Amino acid sequence: MSILETQDCYRPQRGVRGWIGGRFIAWAPALLGLLRRWKPILHLFSTWVVTRYDDVVEIFETDAAFGVTYAENLDVITDKQPFFLGMRDTADYRRQLAGMRTVCTAADLHRLADDAEARAQAMVDATDGRIEVVGLVRPAAFDTIARYFGVPEPAVGSLSVWGSRLFEFQFTGSPADKVWLADVEQIAAAFRVHIDGVIAARKAKVDRPDDVLSRCLTLQAQGAAGYSDVEIRTALLCMIVGGPPQPPMVLPQALEQLLRRPAWLAVAQQAARAGDDGRLWAIIQEAMRFDPLGPGLKRIALQDWTLARGTSSARTITKGSNVVAAFSSAMMDARRIPDPKRFDPDRQPHEYVHFGHGLHICFGLQINKATMPRMLKPLLARQNLRRARGSAGHLRKNGLFSDRLVVEFD
């Protein structure tokens, strides 16, 4: 079977390597807790692991000293077309960001959230009281976002697999792994061709739906800069790769955390039934704090920089070093987070660093906030929501990524 037609959203983590990776992910919170206490800025070969809240935020806020490392992998995906995710704070970065903000507006959020909920609702209604949560969230997320951006499913393969595979490579892979690179290049090329075809078809259409693609083409027709066919393709591709793989990772993790806390699960269900989306998001966001998207985000030191300057833990990070800003650890740092082990959905916004911070804060933050609670809402609203019997009822991960969690309801 061609890699384009695979049903596996992520590379299977098998064997000893897979086991070690799984153990490492499972033990990461405890290891990071030890580092936070004893070695808050750890130097390990050419990599620095930063674990305290203040230091993590300083890294995210000091873009001149700590650049993003996404460009190399993005080049593989976009065929060397620049995209703001991989850029530093330049005029091009700001122009591209402004361009995307012109076509993705706050006014769309309500519609997006309704769409996400309707899709999740249909899937929950179609079951007989037993559902696999990753399989519920993934299509809901991809279908909602793909429709919003105006990219339909390809004739061969699927957006969710392609998007997830490219997401996995973007944030955890390296072009040095030639086998992986070959797979990714194949998927990325097919994805680009698919979007090119969609753009061409849309251009030929007179009666265009109101989505991001149509808005881009309208601006293109008006002669606005930044909306050439290639630029539109790159933006749509990166949005679908960067956005919808997140909910199927993190929402099953959040539900797993709620299943471990029946009292809070009951509160979440109450909010879901009452249609209190704000409260539901607060609870999900707090649940995510106990098992976030990943342990940290990578950065590269663009200059020699003394982190935590003036304190006893100050360390000078040399230019060119890799830096892991462990945001998962930052959100558990009792030096700045009140009673971090307590489940408290009423926390202050600054206590969450789920989607980065500063210049490269996740572009889809508002979309996530609007759609994530709505994807879980139909399931949470059901009576007697519980784990399925046996191991299926406990979250299984494939490396960093949620793989399977089965729940039942009446």
Added chain:
Amino acid sequence: MRQTTLCVPLEVKPESCSRLVALIEDLKRAEDKGSDPRTANFFRLHNQIPTLHFLSMSVFPAAEFDPMFIIEANFDGPPGPFWRQIDAVAGERIRAMIRCCKRPRDDTGALYDAVTEPGSKVAVARYLEARTEQPSVFHHGNRGLSRDRILEDHQLFLAVRAEIDRPTGGRPSPYRTGTAAQAQTLLRAAMLPVFPWLDDPAPKRISLSERISDIFRLLRFIVVALVALTLPGLLLAAALRWQVYLSMLGITAIIIFALLFKHRAAIAGTEVINRGKVHLLSPVKLLLLLVGAALTIFLATLVVTPIILAIDAIGRFATPFDTAAIPIAAREAAYVAALGVVSVFVTLPLIVLILRYNEMRDSAQDRPPQDERMLREMIRREDWIAQNHMGSIVLIKPGILRSIIIRAGHYGLGLFLRVTATDGYLGSMRTVHFAHWAFLNNHSRLLFFSNFDHSWDSYLDDFIEKAHAGLTLAWGSGIGFPPTRLLVYDGASHGRQFKNWALASRTVSRLWYSAYPDLTVDQIERNHQIANGLRKRSMTEEEATAWHWLL
């Protein structure tokens, strides 16, 4: 819920003082929406710093020093998360304020540079944390009640009042016709749907571990103080026969007490009536002292016994593990320790006598200079709400003995308050929310901040009437303080003189925030007792009648 009181004193660059004042006023204007009915005053501080009770920012001018910028904060929980919350609300504004302050010469200088350099993103929380000064003495009114608990209790109180006053269409109110227990049951049923937390047990105001820790720390202080005071006696008791030793102590004590008796009265012209009675040895204090003495003897025995055994062993060239000698050595050690403790009756009065001689030679400032403009500014900002705020800095009198006494006195007073002031009030004073003293500039200056109910005048009157001894003990070390006598007498009882002195040491509270500006200490306690009553599923008629009086 454990609360924290602290302050951050920062020396100001004289040339930047007016800019700093303008920055604080800007922050105040930005946060305090004043008469804008669409937003509550200080709504960002209120919502984004949910642990904060009181916050102030003041700039103290001084003739002898450059101005001092002080941030005072009283909040729930540990300082780290609180500073981060402050940073999130006003980090950049505070960074600009820090830039108006001098670079510290100690090891926080590098952190100052990191925080103040152009474009810095280093958290100001770090600097504020590093420059924090811990209070020497502090008092928490309504101790153990978190800010949210206070606000929720008050919401409940308002709802209860509305429910009781609800028109009944001519019928008699059900809360007035039945028994008190029935009224409690009815009110609970009416309130429970709106305040579901009434079903939860009342949160513990002071945890058992906190209580044990407070008592332990006070006993530890008493033991250390007794050891220090008895050390000369301990050495003498070991060297002399007990008859000689006790005779010496007795004669010395008689002389010291005679001299103290001679100088006990106020110096002519400074006599004043001490309105409140000073209980130097109340039952609680006596009990603590006796426990402390017993512990001292016990600990001294533990320490001295092996010393005696070792000396004995060396003297006899025998093994030090002669178990038969242990009880004998322990008996000897306990005997010496007990004799040593008796020497407190000499060392303590001797210290008081020396201090009394100092007191007789101290100068008091009868008419301290007062900046009229500042006075007008202070008066303009006072008495807008039920509470007020004051900040004061005074210079401390010199002298080694006095310096030791001030530090030990403040430390002991602070520990004593932690053990005794547990009912929400400061003894018989029912108006203090959060107050603290702290030493500045290498213990050469004494800072005082208080958040209190009613006017400044009535607050000080309350102090003078009910707590002048503690006030004199804590503040009597200030240069210019009205004449004191035997550490705790007179001093603050010189009402007018004391008020003039306190007023001259004050400055304008440029920014002052209270999380519950309409609530007095008394009202908060009352609200809490009402809430606790409603948490109970049932009450005896006797309990209910007592509770009913609160409504």
